[in-house]
Amino acid sequence: MNKKIYIYANDSETSKRTKKQLKQKLDNSGFVLLPKYTEKADLLVCIGGDGTFLEAIHKFDFPTMPIIGINTGHLGFFQEIMPSMLDDFIFYYTQGRYSIQQLSTVKVRITTDIGTAEHVGLNEVLLKGNSTYSIHLNISIGGSFIERFSGDGLLIATPAGSTAYNYSLGGSIVDPRLKLLQVTPIAPMNTTAYRSFTSSILLPSDLSLGVVPDMNEEKNKLCVVYDGTTAEYENIKEIEVSFSDIHVNLMRFENYDFWTKVKSKFL
16 A cells, blocks of 8 residues: 555644554555645545634645545534544545545635735635625626625635535525535615615526625725635725635545534534
């Protein structure tokens, strides 16, 4: 067995202990353990919770190799196995008894008066103001104007991210096998003065969401948050949110079922 494996773990004691145990077991099984990350790795093992998983894919610029998660955190929705299953993991991996769940990502493109910037998220992209003020966003779908949204912001989630912040906002849980984006309002204003949509909108993969902020000079900054990382922009001309052509390849074992995991974690 000459498969090359890189292990990424957070700094918790449980993760450190699990990493040490896994390295010993992999070494005894003939695997090659890489001292640092490289794109030539056959497998990336991520030890921690969902936050550590997201941290790893951004740190390594969305790796193309399969990723397996070992849960030492709390929810562990991306993480496939528990620390007590290390021997099972090695057995199933050696036998080839696994599948690859390909997760879609979302891309946001921001155009300002000085240029453009792009960010990619696995879970979601969040558009919000940088203060306690409400924001006003002119929204279009597929190039057609929809409405002038007023509220705290908008969350655009992938199916993988539908169980994260989106779910907390009252959005729907979406099976990852569906290729769509979910636009969920955050504290929308729906009064005689302002009319905003109050429930999630589902967009097919071939349509993009266009956003033109309507902001005055005192409140001309907007925060773009992708998987928890915040970037602040001012003098925005246009924002486009769409599917990205980047995918994350998550390893799942034979008995994995999305809705069984949803039941165990949420219902």
